[in-house]
Amino acid sequence: MKLLVAVKRVIDFNVKPRVKADGTGVDLANVKMSMNPFDEIAVEEAIRLKEKGAATEIVAVSIGPAKAQETLRTALAMGADRAILIQTDDEVEPLAVAKLLAKVTEEEQPGLVILGKQAIDDDSNQTGQMLAALLGWPQGTFASKVELSGDKVDVTREVDGGLETVKLSTPAVVTTDLRLNEPRYASLPNIMKAKSKPLATKAPADYGVDTAPRLQTLKVAEPPKRSAGVKVADVDELIGKLKTLGVVA
Amino acid sequence: MTSLVLVEHEGGQVKDATLATVTAATKLGDVHLLVAGQGVGAVTEAAAKIAGVGKVLAADDASLAHNLAENVAPLVAGLMASYDAFVTPATTTGKNIAPRVAALLDVMQISDILSVEGADTFTRPIYAGNAIATVKSSDAKKVITVRTTAFEKAAASGGSGTVETVTGAGDKGISSFVGAELSKSERPELTSAKIIVSGGRAFGSSDQFHSLLDPLADKLKAGVGASRAAVDAGYAPNDYQVGQTGKIVAPEVYIAIGISGAIQHLAGMKDSKTIVAINKDEDAPIFQVADVGLVGDLFKIVPELTEKL
Ligand SMILES: Cc1cc2nc3c(=O)[nH]c(=O)nc-3n(C[C@H](O)[C@H](O)[C@H](O)COP(=O)(O)OP(=O)(O)OC[C@H]3O[C@@H](n4cnc5c(N)ncnc54)[C@H](O)[C@@H]3O)c2cc1C
Ligand SMILES: Nc1ncnc2c1ncn2[C@@H]1O[C@H](COP(=O)(O)O)[C@@H](O)[C@H]1O
Numbered sequence: 001m002k003l004l005v006a007v008k009r010v011i012d013f014n015v016k017p018r019v020k021a022d023g024t025g026v027d028l029a030n031v032k033m034s035m036n037p038f039d040e041i042a043v044e045e046a047i048r049l050k051e052k053g054a055a056t057e058i059v060a061v062s063i064g065p066a067k068a069q070e071t072l073r074t075a076l077a078m079g080a081d082r083a084i085l086i087q088t089d090d091e092v093e094p095l096a097v098a099k100l101l102a103k104v105t106e107e108e109q110p111g112l113v114i115l116g117k118q119a120i121d122d123d124s125n126q127t128g129q130m131l132a133a134l135l136g137w138p139q140g141t142f143a144s145k146v147e148l149s150g151d152k153v154d155v156t157r158e159v160d161g162g163l164e165t166v167k168l169s170t171p172a173v174v175t176t177d178l179r180l181n182e183p184r185y186a187s188l189p190n191i192m193k194a195k196s197k198p199l200a201t202k203a204p205a206d207y208g209v210d211t212a213p214r215l216q217t218l219k220v221a222e223p224p225k226r227s228a229g230v231k232v233a234d235v236d237e238l239i240g241k242l243k244t245l246g247v248v249a
Numbered sequence: 250m251t252s253l254v255l256v257e258h259e260g261g262q263v264k265d266a267t268l269a270t271v272t273a274a275t276k277l278g279d280v281h282l283l284v285a286g287q288g289v290g291a292v293t294e295a296a297a298k299i300a301g302v303g304k305v306l307a308a309d310d311a312s313l314a315h316n317l318a319e320n321v322a323p324l325v326a327g328l329m330a331s332y333d334a335f336v337t338p339a340t341t342t343g344k345n346i347a348p349r350v351a352a353l354l355d356v357m358q359i360s361d362i363l364s365v366e367g368a369d370t371f372t373r374p375i376y377a378g379n380a381i382a383t384v385k386s387s388d389a390k391k392v393i394t395v396r397t398t399a400f401e402k403a404a405a406s407g408g409s410g411t412v413e414t415v416t417g418a419g420d421k422g423i424s425s426f427v428g429a430e431l432s433k434s435e436r437p438e439l440t441s442a443k444i445i446v447s448g449g450r451a452f453g454s455s456d457q458f459h460s461l462l463d464p465l466a467d468k469l470k471a472g473v474g475a476s477r478a479a480v481d482a483g484y485a486p487n488d489y490q491v492g493q494t495g496k497i498v499a500p501e502v503y504i505a506i507g508i509s510g511a512i513q514h515l516a517g518m519k520d521s522k523t524i525v526a527i528n529k530d531e532d533a534p535i536f537q538v539a540d541v542g543l544v545g546d547l548f549k550i551v552p553e554l555t556e557k558l
Binding site: 017018025124127131138142178228 | 259315317318319322340341342344345346347348349350351352353355356357358359360361370374375376377378379380381382383384385386387388421422423424425426427428429430431432440444469477480481486487488493494496501502512513519523524525531536537538539540541542543544545550553554557558
């Protein structure tokens with residue numbers, strides 16, 4: 001079975017985002033960018049399925065600027081076999097990303113498409129579900145365990161009340177949650193090897209997908225700031241504060 | 250403009266998240282509800298009593314028993330011919346179903362709204378809540394998930410909605426429910442608790458997490474939360490996680506103990522009314538958002554606090 005993995009280049013999770021003074025967005029100039037953490041988990045899961053013999057080939061796809069090549073090279077260094085960059089400098093919304101991924105899926109015919117549950121920049125949490133809808137495939141979202149057996153896949157999902165397991169027929173879409181696995185670091189030799197793995201560059205137009213945005217961002221502002229309060233010296237003083245707050249009688 | 254709100258329910262009861270979602274939808278115009286599930290008679294009755302609700306659509310079928318998105322989304326998409334917006338809470342159920350509906354309708358979902366600024370304009374958090382975007386949708390129909398902490402709950406009684414039965418397309422036959430391992434707890438649910446005590450990696454073990462935090466939570470009648478690090482380390486189950494990618498909470502009082510205050514954690518709790526932090530590192534970022542801070546060793550402070558309360 002072939003696996004398709006979607007990886008997005010986003011601000012590094014360790015960087016504190018700053019809103020631009022003109023209110024048009026978040027300042028990404030000279031900011032460290034990385035693979036979306038949930039997508040690292042997606043790549044790792046694909047590699048583990050291949051290592052177990054459940055999958056034969058891993059194709060990583062990214063939609064974004066030329067620099068998203070770096071993100072794809074990271075996926076290749078981790079263990080993906082080849083990569084496709086759908087290159088554009090425009091911002092592409094989840095719906096359009098899902099449409100592009102649906103086209104790639106029709107071409108590649110994978111048994112599973114694995115995505116992150118959420119991109120940590122737009123925090124949309126929708127691309128995987130949209131892709132599944134467009135393909136008419138089942139979806140195992142927020143996965144903390146993925147088990148392939150025959151033409152079925154059991155996905156354990158992190159839900160508000162705990163965990164839930166669903167059985168899906170393949171082909172299917174899976175989106176990863178934090179505890180699915182711990183992604184590996186690429187070794188130096190693998191980083192070198194990744195440089196010669198195939199990376200195809202395409203344009204949204206090659207797939208005939210209209211990527212015009214449906215949402216217009218009118219303004220981006222800083223959230224209301226919380227100011228630091230007071231420090232108390234000991235537990236008695238803390239309880240005093242809790243009393244004034246009415247938390248304890 | 251009329252919105253269709255998906256009712257989230259459990260054990261025959263409407264969940265609080267739905268009530269906040271109704272308030273958000275009311276800001277767009279009339280509100281109808283959809284109750285999907287198996288044996289939904291009692292929930293449907295309860296839903297019809299929610300203040301401000303015009304109509305309740307009840308879809309009762311075995312294929313809808315477990316909120317499988319593959320079966321619920323086509324039902325909703327079919328109903329949307331008569332509605333202008335589909336609105337769900339941004340719970341794991343809502344986040345699973347709404348985008349599937351959006352794609353079937355060919356519209357771009359507006360996730361996690363904090364406010365309704367106009368019929369097509371909303372605010373929503375991005376970058377772990379470090380920025381708030383005001384977005385305007387050009388889609389004819391809106392699909393929206395709601396950050397429930399940002400809206401007051403609608404009254405659960407006083408309404409007199411009419412009930413109508415609807416049928417879906419049945420089982421798509423591509424997915425099935427196998428089972429669930431739900432956390433059982435006598436404590437208040439995180440998203441509706443008035444007080445939350447939350448523990449981090451500093452607790453060091455599951456035993457210490459529970460032997461220290463549970464008695465404190467009992468005294469305060471509080472819910473118990475955790476940082477990702479604490480959940481990853483197995484001190485607490487996944488549904489305790491508060492943060493950008495866990496639960497978003499806004500209690501009256503949030504007490505963070507042995508939690509550093511990473512932006513991903515702050516994203517889930519910084520709208521709490523009062524934040525109390527206990528941490529041995531006086532420079533821990535959590536103190537930058539805490540109203541009350543106590544620097545010290547939790548292994549001394551927590552037992553003393555519990556005893557003196
Ligand atoms: C994609 C992504 C999503 C994430 N989502 C979330 C999320 O939803 N929620 C979340 O919480 N995190 C999330 N994280 C993780 C986040 O970045 C932090 O790693 C995590 O919050 C740290 O948890 P912590 O504060 O418990 O641990 P640490 O950062 O290790 O902090 C432990 C704290 O305990 C203090 N301490 C140690 N010993 C004692 C003692 N004896 N007494 C008192 N204090 C003590 C230390 O001073 C320190 O401040 C996410 C990360 C990524 C990459
Ligand atoms: N531009 C993109 N390129 C590749 N994958 C993407 C892109 N945008 C979103 N995705 C995938 O969809 C997931 C969810 O993103 P989102 O719906 O934007 O929160 C991400 O974790 C990625 O796996």
